[in-house]
Amino acid sequence: MTLFEQLGGEAAVTAVTAQFYANIQADATVANFFKGINMADQTSKTASFLCAALGGPKAWGGRNLKEVHANMGVTNAQFTTVIGHLRSALTSAGVAANLVEQTVAVAETVRGDVVTA
Numbered sequence: 001m002t003l004f005e006q007l008g009g010e011a012a013v014t015a016v017t018a019q020f021y022a023n024i025q026a027d028a029t030v031a032n033f034f035k036g037i038n039m040a041d042q043t044s045k046t047a048s049f050l051c052a053a054l055g056g057p058k059a060w061g062g063r064n065l066k067e068v069h070a071n072m073g074v075t076n077a078q079f080t081t082v083i084g085h086l087r088s089a090l091t092s093a094g095v096a097a098n099l100v101e102q103t104v105a106v107a108e109t110v111r112g113d114v115v116t117a
């Protein structure tokens, strides 16, 4: 069974992604990156990306993540903070600890594309 299936499919991944961005927007150390961004759109894009990365049936059809994040100046520490917000979104959704860590490991694969500072 893929991680995508174990998490409960697209609806579950989308719900976790929405909570992930709610956590980010409540954290002044990273919220500013998303000023002026349409968060409904952002949630749906990131959920689609994650569904594909977790083994879901639809390929990611959006932009290259390295290009998207190229000029943001995200640091390793800020990326780690954001990963923490994903971990707490998963945990608060009741996802089992080992599945949380496997999902976080998938999100970690984009660290090199997002961190530029």
Ligand code: HEM
Binding pocket: 030, 033, 034, 037, 045, 046, 049, 050, 062, 063, 064, 065, 068, 069, 072, 074, 078, 079, 082, 107, 110, 114
């Ligand atoms: C500190 C960490 C991160 C910051 C500050 C950040 C910031 C942003 C911002 C501001 C955008 C909007 C760009 C625009 O519309 O002009 C964006 C787009 C996006 N980000 Fe991130 N991001 C981070 C981490 C991640 C992670 C971990 C993922 C995936 C798991 C991700 C996936 C995406 C996707 C899929 C898009 C939309 C790409 C598209 O338009 O096709 N980001 N990010």
